[in-house]
Every structure is written in C-alpha cells, then in structure tokens.
Amino acid sequence: MIQYRKILELYFTDVSQRTISTSVGSSRNTISDIVKRAEKLGLERLTDNMNNHWLEEFLFPEKQAIEKGFFPPDWEKIHKELQKKNVTLKLLHMEYDQQARDGGKIPYAYRTFAENYGKYAKKYKATMPIRRKPGEILEIDWAGSTLSINDRSNGGNLTVYVFVATFPYSQYSYVEGFLDMKSANWLTGHIHAFEYFGGVPDSLVPDNLKTGVSKALRGEPILNEAYRELADYYQTVIVPGRVRSPKDKASVEGTVGFISRQIIAALRHYQCFDLRDLNQQILTKLNELNQEAFQKRPGSRKKAFDEEEKSYLHPLRQTRFKLSEWRSAKVQPNYHIQIERMYYSVPYEYIQSDVDIRLS
Numbered sequence: 241m242i243q244y245r246k247i248l249e250l251y252f253t254d255v256s257q258r259t260i261s262t263s264v265g266s267s268r269n270t271i272s273d274i275v276k277r278a279e280k281l282g283l284e285r286l287t288d289n290m291n292n293h294w295l296e297e298f299l300f301p302e303k304q305a306i307e308k309g310f311f312p313p314d315w316e317k318i319h320k321e322l323q324k325k326n327v328t329l330k331l332l333h334m335e336y337d338q339q340a341r342d343g344g345k346i347p348y349a350y351r352t353f354a355e356n357y358g359k360y361a362k363k364y365k366a367t368m369p370i371r372r373k374p375g376e377i378l379e380i381d382w383a384g385s386t387l388s389i390n391d392r393s394n395g396g397n398l399t400v401y402v403f404v405a406t407f408p409y410s411q412y413s414y415v416e417g418f419l420d421m422k423s424a425n426w427l428t429g430h431i432h433a434f435e436y437f438g439g440v441p442d443s444l445v446p447d448n449l450k451t452g453v454s455k456a457l458r459g460e461p462i463l464n465e466a467y468r469e470l471a472d473y474y475q476t477v478i479v480p481g482r483v484r485s486p487k488d489k490a491s492v493e494g495t496v497g498f499i500s501r502q503i504i505a506a507l508r509h510y511q512c513f514d515l516r517d518l519n520q521q522i523l524t525k526l527n528e529l530n531q532e533a534f535q536k537r538p539g540s541r542k543k544a545f546d547e548e549e550k551s552y553l554h555p556l557r558q559t560r561f562k563l564s565e566w567r568s569a570k571v572q573p574n575y576h577i578q579i580e581r582m583y584y585s586v587p588y589e590y591i592q593s594d595v596d597i598r599l600s
Contacts (some may be wrong), residue, residue: 244295247274248286274299281316282537282547298360311336311345313353315360317464323373323548329354373409375552377479378441380405380430382421385500390513400518403429404499407441412545415499415526424563427470431561437545439553440474447480473561475554502529529567570594 243264250260257275261268267338277299318332321468340347348356351414383402391398401421406413418425422533434440448468471478502524512518530542539547569577571590576583 241292242270242274242275242296244292244299245286245290247271248278248283248295251275251278252285255520280537309346311340311343311347313348313356315357318357319361329357331464351581374439374549375407375439375553376409377404377443377445378433378437379445380433381447383500383504385504386418387504387507387510387518389515389518390511390512400515401425402499402504402522403433405429405433407437407545407549410541410544410549412530412541412549413499413526415503415522417515417522419515423464423466427466427561427563430470434474437553438550439555440476441553443477443479444471445479470561474557499529 243260243266245265246264247260250263251257251271255263257268257271260266261271264271281298283298290298302314313336318329318336318372321327321332322329330350333348334348336353344500349354381404383404385402387400387402388397389400396418400417400419403416403418403425404413405415414436416429416432418429430444467478503522506525507518507521510521512521530545531540533540569579571577571586571593573591576585578584
C-alpha cells in the first residue's frame with residue numbers, strides 16, 4: 241500500500257524525492273506524481289484527519305469512479321468552473337453526462353455527482369487558505385519599509401513610501417512610490433492601480449489608516465469622505481479591515497512582505513534624484529514579479545489574472561477621478577470660514593457651527 245501521508249510528511253520537511261523513494265519503498269515516479277498532485281491542489285500542510293485513505297481520495301478522486309465502473313468526473317476542473325459567474329453544479333453535471341455518453345461510459349446520476357463533489361469540495365477547503373472569487377476584492381496598504389531618492393537641495397535623502405494593492409485571488413499586484421502618505425497620494429495610488437489592472441474590483445479592503453479611514457468607533461471604521469467619493473465614482477465599495485483584524489486583509493499583508501523583500505530590498509542601493517525614475521524601476525521589478533512562475537501551483541500572477549480574473553472587473557470610467565480634499569472649519573460670527581488664508585461666506589444660519597468643506 242502506498243504511504244501517502246508518510247510521503248508528504250517527508251516532502252513537507254524538505255526531504256528529497258530520491259530519499260523518500262528509498263524510505264517508503266515506492267518508485268520515484270510514484271513519489272513525483274503524488275507531490276505534483278498535492279502542489280497542484282494547493283496542499284501545503286497535513287492535519288490529523290488526513291490519513292492514507294483520505295489523501296488517496298483527495299489526490300486521485302478518479303480511482304473510486306473507475307473501480308465502480310463510472311466515468312470519472314474531473315473534480316478539479318469542476319471546482320474551478322463553479323467559481324465563474326452563472327455556472328451551476330446542475331449545468332456542469334449535464335456537460336459531464338454528455339461527455340460520458342459520447343465516450344460510451346456510464347455517468348453518475350446527478351444526486352451521486354453532487355454528493356461526490358460535496359466530499360471533494362470539503363476536502364479541498366480543508367487544504368486551502370481562504371480564496372476569494374475573481375475580481376471580488378482588491379486589498380490595499382502602505383509597505384512598512386521605505387525607499388529614498390537624493391535631495392538636490394541639500395544633498396540628503398527624501399523618504400519614499402510604497403503603496404501596494406493586490407488581488408487575493410490571483411495575487412496580481414500594483415506598486416508605486418510616493419513622497420508622503422497623505423490622502424491625495426493614497427487616492428492617486430488607487431487611480432493608477434485601477435489603470436494598471438485595466439478595471440475596478442467589486443470592493444476595496446484598505447488598511448485601517450487615517451488616509452482611508454477617518455476614525456474607528458468600537459472596531460467599526462468611519463470612511464474618509466474623499467475616499468468614499470472615489471469609490472462612488474468608480475462604482476465600487478470600501479470594506480475597511482477592522483482594527484486588530486489582520487484576517488480581513490491577510491493577502492495584502494503577505495504581499496507587502498513579499499514586495500518588501502523582492503522590490504524594496506532590490507532597490508535599496510539605487511541612486512536617483514527623481515521619483516519618476518524610481519517608479520520606473522519599481523514598475524520594471526513589479527512586472528517581473530507578476531510574470532514570475534508560482535512555486536507551488538501552475539502559472540504566474542499575471543497569467544492567473546489575465547485568464548481567470550480580469551474579465552470580472554468593472555470597466556474603467558472614460559475620465560479619471562478628480563481629486564478632492566475634505567476639511568472641517570468653524571463658521572465665524574461674520575458667517576465666513578477661512579481656508580488657506582482665504583475667506584469664504586456661508587449661509588448665516590451656520591454661524592458658530594462646525595462645517596465640512598470640500599476642496600477640489
């Protein structure tokens with residue numbers, strides 16, 4: 241009997257496939273097949289309930305169907321197809337049934353088909369991290385590490401803060417450097433990200449920071465008004481990560497760390513005087529990373545985005561969002577407010593009241 245659990249336990253502790261083959265008495269081809277299937281299905285850890293029988297059914301679901309004389313469904317493909325809009329299990333069974341009959345094979349009845357898929361999906365869920373639907377959310381944050389450019393005026397350095405946006409589904413990302421983390425640059429980063437992606441997601445999940453969130457009350461964030469305007473303009477919604485709730489934005493935090501290692505560290509000694517020059521270098525590194533092959537599943541970030549996610553994005557508006565800024569001021573007894581050393585009149589009934597002002 242093949243020792244599936246033992247094989248994967250050894251593999252997950254970085255034992256070579258040659259050594260595993262010798263240890264468990266299975267051929268290297270068998271070891272390689274098991275490892276490839278595990279990687280393709282995203283199996284990265286073993287839990288107590290994953291015994292040999294469990295793993296065999298999960299890694300080789302077609303065996304059970306063949307042994308019983310039925311045409312084996314491609315559960316991996318079926319699971320992937322169900323992530324698409326308007327695709328139902330009933331539709332997929334009809335296609336499977338036709339495929340089986342065209343090949344002279346016996347198909348499962350729908351009820352058995354659905355039950356077997358349910359078992360597969362339950363096992364698949366047990367092995368995978370949370371994975372969103374394509375185009376569902378874009379996660380945004382500022383990287384903890386920074387870069388710098390040379391300041392011609394005094395010979396010193398200007399700090400460059402790194403904006404990161406990533407899709408959890410494909411891990412496809414956008415990165416850009418800014419000279420501060422104020423609202424204007426936060427919003428500009430979003431606009432440039434949408435244009436880089438060629439579309440807009442269903443929702444945005446920003447970090448709980450002042451440029452995106454004004455304040456948090458009892459754990460529930462209150463949105464910055466300019467940020468809300470941007471979301472309304474691009475017909476998306478904002479769902480801020482809750483205070484002390486990293487699970488709300490786990491993908492972007494993982495990507496921020498990855499970006500820090502791969503881009504920020506690689507450019508730490510790069511000397512330039514112009515932010516545009518630095519951002520061109522960042523873009524070059526970013527494109528390389530997005531096209532780099534995944535380590536534990538087929539394809540790359542760009543391939544996954546182009547083939548599985550991009551078509552689900554909302555189209556861009558024909559014109560860019562016009563940046564604005566919101567401030568608060570108290571109306572003086574002469575029914576005026578002062579903004580940037582300029583006075584503006586307001587209706588007299590607002591005297592002594594605090595009002596919100598939109599600057600554009």
